[in-house]
Amino acid sequence: MTGHVIVVDLGHGDCGKGTVVDWWCAERRVEAVVRFNGGAQAGHNVVLPDGRHHTFAQFGSGTLRGVPTHLSRFAVVDPVALSAEAAHLVSIGVPDPYGLLTVDRDALLATPYHVEAGRRRELARGADRHGSCGMGVGETMAFALDHPDLAPVVGDCERPRVLAAKLAAVREALGCAGPPVAECVAVYRAFAGRVALTGDAHLAGVLRRGTVVFEGAQGVLLDERHGFHPYTTWSTTTFRNALTLLGGAGAVRVGVLRTYTTRHGPGPLVTEDPALGPPEPHNRFGPWQGAFRTGHFDAVAHRYALQAAGGCDVLALTHLDAPVTRMCVGYAGGPPPVLDDGIGVADGLARQAAVGARLLRERPVYGDAVDDWPAAVSGALGVPVGIGSWGPTSDDKRVLATLPG
Known part of the structure; x- marks a missing residue:
C-alpha cells in the first residue's frame, strides 16, 4: 500500500489502534501520523520487538519509528500532559520528541481548569458516573461550544495577552481555584517555543509528499453522535474528521477490532463476562474510567459501529x-437502530440514550463456537480481515488478505 490510511476503532476503544499504526510505520515509509480526534485521554499501547513500551496519548503511535506527528485542528491539545509524555519518550530512546511534532494553531487547548471542572462534574454524578478519563477533554469541548470566543486555542500560546485573558475567563466561568493564570501562560509559551505551530497549508504539503496515517482515538461505540449517551466521548470517533482533513484525497479506511469485546468504565456491554480474556498489563482499573471490562465478541455492536462509521475497506x-471461541450473533430484543444523521442533535442524543438504556438490560444470543476468527469476523461484518495480530509487537502481525490501495 502506498496511499493514505485512516485507522479507526470499531469498538469502545482499546482494540489496538496504536499497535496497528506502529506496524504500518514499521513496514513502509510514512510521512506523518495525524491525530484527528480526542486528546490526552487516549491510551494507545505500543511495544517494540526489543521490549520498549509506551502508551501514546497525543504523540502518534509511529513515534518510536521516527515518524513525525501532526496534531490537527480536531485534536484537543494538553501541553502539560504532552510534556510528561515527551519525557517518557526520551527515557526510552527518542532523543527529541518535540522535534517530531507539529500542531495546528486552531486546535483547542485543554487547561488545568477544564481538568478540574470535568473531574468535579464526574464526582458529582456519584453512582451515575459516565466513565470520564478525567483529562478535561469533554469539558474543553463543551466550553468551546458554549463560549466559542473565549475558548483558548493553540495559536493563543504565541499571543500571551490574549491567552491570559482567555485563561482568566475559563477559570472564572468554570469556578476553578488554580493554578494562577500567569503560571499557565508561562507553561504554554514554553510549549509554543518547542514545537512547530502550523496552519492548513502544512498538512496539505505533507499529504502531497507521501503516505500519511490518520490515527483515531477512542472507538465508534463511544462516538458523540453514534454512541449510547451518556456513556460517550465528546469526540467524533468515526472516519469523518480524517476525511475532512484529506480534502477529497483518497484513503484506505481500516477498522480495528479484537477477538473479544471490551469496555473501559460504565455503559452497555451486552456480552460481558468478567472471567474472559487473558491478563492485560496495559489495561487496568482507572481511577476515573473505572474497571476494564471484557465480553465475548459482539458482532451486533461491531456491525452497528461499522454502519455508523460509513463502512470501511479492510479490518x-x-x-x-x-x-x-464465542461470538454474539444477535440480541434477545433485536439489534440497535442505526442513527439517522438527518435528525437533530438533541433528538439524536435522546434516542441514543434510550437505546443505551435498553442495551444495559439486553441479553446476547451466541452462535456456534469459532475456530477461525478472521473468517468468522469477515463473514459477520461483510468486510475482509486483511491484518491479523497474534501479539503486541509489529513482529506479531501478518497480512491475511490483499490490502486495498
Whole structure:
C-alpha cells in the first residue's frame, strides 16, 4: 500500500489502534501520523520487538519509528500532559520528541481548569458516573461550544495577552481555584517555543509528499453522535474528521477490532463476562474510567459501529492469540437502530440514550463456537480481515488478505 490510511476503532476503544499504526510505520515509509480526534485521554499501547513500551496519548503511535506527528485542528491539545509524555519518550530512546511534532494553531487547548471542572462534574454524578478519563477533554469541548470566543486555542500560546485573558475567563466561568493564570501562560509559551505551530497549508504539503496515517482515538461505540449517551466521548470517533482533513484525497479506511469485546468504565456491554480474556498489563482499573471490562465478541455492536462509521475497506483483527471461541450473533430484543444523521442533535442524543438504556438490560444470543476468527469476523461484518495480530509487537502481525490501495 502506498496511499493514505485512516485507522479507526470499531469498538469502545482499546482494540489496538496504536499497535496497528506502529506496524504500518514499521513496514513502509510514512510521512506523518495525524491525530484527528480526542486528546490526552487516549491510551494507545505500543511495544517494540526489543521490549520498549509506551502508551501514546497525543504523540502518534509511529513515534518510536521516527515518524513525525501532526496534531490537527480536531485534536484537543494538553501541553502539560504532552510534556510528561515527551519525557517518557526520551527515557526510552527518542532523543527529541518535540522535534517530531507539529500542531495546528486552531486546535483547542485543554487547561488545568477544564481538568478540574470535568473531574468535579464526574464526582458529582456519584453512582451515575459516565466513565470520564478525567483529562478535561469533554469539558474543553463543551466550553468551546458554549463560549466559542473565549475558548483558548493553540495559536493563543504565541499571543500571551490574549491567552491570559482567555485563561482568566475559563477559570472564572468554570469556578476553578488554580493554578494562577500567569503560571499557565508561562507553561504554554514554553510549549509554543518547542514545537512547530502550523496552519492548513502544512498538512496539505505533507499529504502531497507521501503516505500519511490518520490515527483515531477512542472507538465508534463511544462516538458523540453514534454512541449510547451518556456513556460517550465528546469526540467524533468515526472516519469523518480524517476525511475532512484529506480534502477529497483518497484513503484506505481500516477498522480495528479484537477477538473479544471490551469496555473501559460504565455503559452497555451486552456480552460481558468478567472471567474472559487473558491478563492485560496495559489495561487496568482507572481511577476515573473505572474497571476494564471484557465480553465475548459482539458482532451486533461491531456491525452497528461499522454502519455508523460509513463502512470501511479492510479490518485489522487483534488478540488472535486469546483463548476465546464465542461470538454474539444477535440480541434477545433485536439489534440497535442505526442513527439517522438527518435528525437533530438533541433528538439524536435522546434516542441514543434510550437505546443505551435498553442495551444495559439486553441479553446476547451466541452462535456456534469459532475456530477461525478472521473468517468468522469477515463473514459477520461483510468486510475482509486483511491484518491479523497474534501479539503486541509489529513482529506479531501478518497480512491475511490483499490490502486495498
